[in-house]
Amino acid sequence: MAFPPLTPTSGGLFDGWSWSADPLTAAGVLLAAVCCAAFGLWWNPPPGGRGRRLAVVLLRLAAVAVVALLALGPERRREGDPEPVPLPVLLDVSESMTVGDAGPDAEGRLDAALAVLRRWEEGRPLSVRPFAASLAPPAPLEGVAAVALDRAATDPAAAVRAALGEPAVRRAGALVVVTDGRSTVGPAGRLSAAADAARDAGVRLLIVGAGEPDPLGTPRLAALTATRPLGPGEPVEIAARWTFADGTPAPPPRFTATLTDRTDGSAAAAGPATVGPNGGATFAATVVPPAAGPRTYGLTLSVRGEPIPDAGGSLTIDVPGGTTRVLLLADRPRHEVRFLQSLLEREPTVDLTAAVGDAPRPPDGEAFDVRIVVGAADEGGGLPFASATSGGRIVVTTAPAGPPAERAFMEPTAVVPTAAGWRLGLFAAAPPPIFGAPPDAPPDPAAATLATAGGAPLITLRRTGRGAQLTILSPQTWRWRGEATEGSNAAEDVHRRFWLAAVRLAAAAPEETPALRVEPTTVEAGGVARVFAEGSGATAVRIEGPGVTRSLPLTADGSVTIENLPPGRFRLSPVGAAAVGAAAGGAAELTVTAPPAEGARPSPDRADLQRAAERSGGRFLPLADAAGAPRFLPSPPRLPAAATTERPAETAWPALLIAGLLCGEWLLRRRGGGV
Incomplete structure (x- = not known):
């Protein structure tokens, strides 16, 4: 039969004590001790009177009780303070x-x-x-x-x-x-x-x-961009964005941005730089270059009339001049062709030759800067574009967007420009919708999407060694002439700007519209840059620079992240069987600067610390606020201290007590003459 161990007692003399022996063993030990004590007293009875004999018996029983307690194995556990x-x-x-x-x-x-x-x-x-x-x-x-x-x-x-x-x-x-x-x-x-x-x-x-920290937040120019110029007298949108190295100042001061035309020193534009909820400051302005050629604009950021050091920058815009020779080929005079022909004939910077329907084509050897092909038009000589005379090409497909019963009741479909479409200046505002979705077409992995409709590509850009090809998958841009457009006073401007920008883009030299775009173009060592291969036909990007030669594959969206480069200038070029070469504008550059030396920037990097x-x-x-903010610190976790166990059998006092009791008995016996 098994007995459970004795649990710790509570209250009284033995509070917190536990016993290692089971009750049966304890009873046996106690019985044996009492028998031994009784036998000893019987064998050697105490001498003297009645009181002396009682004292001897009590001393002997006390010694027996101590021995019995030790046999039970008493112990007490003490928990330490955490x-x-x-x-x-x-x-x-x-x-x-x-x-x-x-x-x-x-x-x-x-x-x-x-x-x-x-x-x-x-x-x-x-x-x-x-x-x-x-x-x-x-x-x-x-x-x-x-x-x-x-x-x-x-x-x-x-x-x-x-x-x-x-x-x-x-x-x-x-x-x-x-x-x-x-x-x-x-x-x-x-x-x-x-x-x-x-x-x-x-x-x-x-x-x-x-x-x-710097009370102004240490603004640094993060981006300075401009839309693609269409020609002299045409508006160009310039946008700037600043970040704050020391955190967004609160409350934000009144920043003023000023654009100066460095060609003649005149003030081009000025206005407030607005601090937005994302923690950066932005500024946008419209300039009108009066003449063709390169034009440089300087940007300064100031507070209360005082320019902020290292917060400005400059931007050079190459305004195209001269006349662009355009050949318009169409299978029949549909709405898209009529409105486009009327538009281009009125433009003084465009020399248009149109061949619509059965009209005679120009000789095969005649050179044009851009060919616009609408529908199933013959380009002459039966030669595909890749084998024809070099130059840009714009193709407008006329395939139906759905069965006839569906086309009669097509709903408007929003046109959404991509980042590349905005950057290349095809749109100055969101264009009006088209009707129906573009037809399903096999995706071209070497083409960059410039605008979508209904989630499908609507306008794509494909670069080759002979020039750029724009493909418009719906002949409905003529509708943009009569539809109201958000952000534009005249809807016709959307149609005009799109086609002039498309013609300029197709006619541009490859180096004017590089296939690789790097953002940003300058990073600190250890920083991150992103490369976009827009219509380059590349499957990877090759990096060449000081001590580095490697290729990185492009992701599904045609981009790749570059990081962990040492300081220096690096040449980036597209890699792939269909990739456009460096001579066709395929190369780009990335500059990696050395990190600042210790103490070069005295203000703290508060923005990064908060992030x-x-x-x-x-x-x-x-x-400055830390000394008086004890609640900033978390409540300290506590570790329990090691517990201690007290066992009387491992100490000297039980032996001393038993020896004292036996000595007392011996003294009583001696005084009574029993020793």
């Missing part, structure tokens, strides 16, 4: 942290950070690890300045990744990073590059930003 887990702290000790933010005699950022950490340490334990180019072991606050580190470089992201590998950091669930956020290894060293790794490890980044804290699920706090 200990708080030290909060891990990474402290930036690079050279940029030694500067003061209010003059050369002001307290340095590192001294201010140490003062905050000392105040925090009064309420909870900290584990401080200094870092700069690398991460050092934990050090006391008084010895941080003496830690041997390369302070001429900073890599905050590498320090965070190294700390995430420590079990103590993952156990704490939070990591405090005190830094100005400046990286000397490029974007790969910024804290935002390690935010995802921290979130995946279950660690929140509690970032304390050291340093006073890193948000992505990791943590919080951001300026250093």
